[in-house]
Amino acid sequence: MAELSNRGMFVKQSIMTLKQLAEKLGKSPLAVMNKQKSFGLPVIKEYSTGYAVLLGKLINLSACAVPKKDITALLSRERKLLELLKVDSLTNSPLWFEDLCVDKFGPTRLLLSGYDMGHVVNRSAVQTGLDFAERDSELFNGKEMGVDVLRALQNCMESQEKVLSRLRQEIPGLATALKWSRKITA
Numbered sequence: 001m002a003e004l005s006n007r008g009m010f011v012k013q014s015i016m017t018l019k020q021l022a023e024k025l026g027k028s029p030l031a032v033m034n035k036q037k038s039f040g041l042p043v044i045k046e047y048s049t050g051y052a053v054l055l056g057k058l059i060n061l062s063a064c065a066v067p068k069k070d071i072t073a074l075l076s077r078e079r080k081l082l083e084l085l086k087v088d089s090l091t092n093s094p095l096w097f098e099d100l101c102v103d104k105f106g107p108t109r110l111l112l113s114g115y116d117m118g119h120v121v122n123r124s125a126v127q128t129g130l131d132f133a134e135r136d137s138e139l140f141n142g143k144e145m146g147v148d149v150l151r152a153l154q155n156c157m158e159s160q161e162k163v164l165s166r167l168r169q170e171i172p173g174l175a176t177a178l179k180w181s182r183k184i185t186a
Contacts, residue, residue: 015046024052025059035059038068039075042095050101057101057112064174066166074159078112081152087115111160121157 022029032055036043039058041051061071079097082088088096102114109116 014049016049016052017046021047021052021055025056027059035062039072041098044095048095048099051095051098053103053114054098054101054112056103061163061167064167064170066163066170070159070162070166074156074163075112077152077156077159078110078115081110081149081156082113082115084149084152110156111163121153 016024018029018032022032025032027035033043035041035055035058041055041058058071058075062068082097082100087100090096091099093099097113100113100115104114104116105111106116107120108118110121
C-alpha cells in the first residue's frame with residue numbers, strides 16, 4: 001500500500017495488526033490500547049509504519065516522565081500547524097498525520113511527526129507557498145478568525161521546547177536508573 005511520506009513523496013508502508021504494532025513497540029496489546037486512548041489516537045484494524053513511529057515517540061516521552069499534558073499539547077499544536085500549512089491536503093486519509101510520521105530528527109524537523117519543514121525550525125519563520133490543494137473559501141480569512149500560521153508555529157515551538165527541556169532534565173535520572181537496573185539484573 002502506498003502511503004504519503006514526508007515532503008509529498010509516496011513510499012511503501014507496511015501495515016500491521018494491533019498485535020504486530022505491540023510487538024514492534026515492545027509493549028502488550030493492552031498497554032498499546034491504553035496509550036492510544038490516553039493520547040486520543042484512533043483505534044483501527046491496520047496500522048501504518050508512521051502510526052507506529054508516532055505511538056513509539058509518545059510512549060518514549062511518557063517513559064521519560066514528560067507530563068502527559070505537555071505531550072498532548074505538542075501533539076495538538078503540531079497537528080494544527082501542519083493543517084494550517086495544508087499538509088493534510090496531500091492525502092485523503094483521515095489518518096494523514098499519523099501516516100506521515102517518520103523516525104527522523106534534526107533542526108529542520110518537527111519532534112513528533114518528524115516532518116521536514118524545509119528550513120531550520122524556529123519561532124520566526126515559516127516557509128511560504130505551501131498551499132498544496134484548493135480549498136473552499138471561507139467567509140472570513142484565517143487571520144480574521146484568529147488562525148495564523150506564524151502563531152501556530154510559535155505555539156508548536158513553545159510546546160516542543162518545553163518537552164525537550166523536560167527530556168534534558170530527565171537524562172541524569174534515567175542514566176542512573178539504567179545503570180542500577182543493569183547492576184541488579186546481571
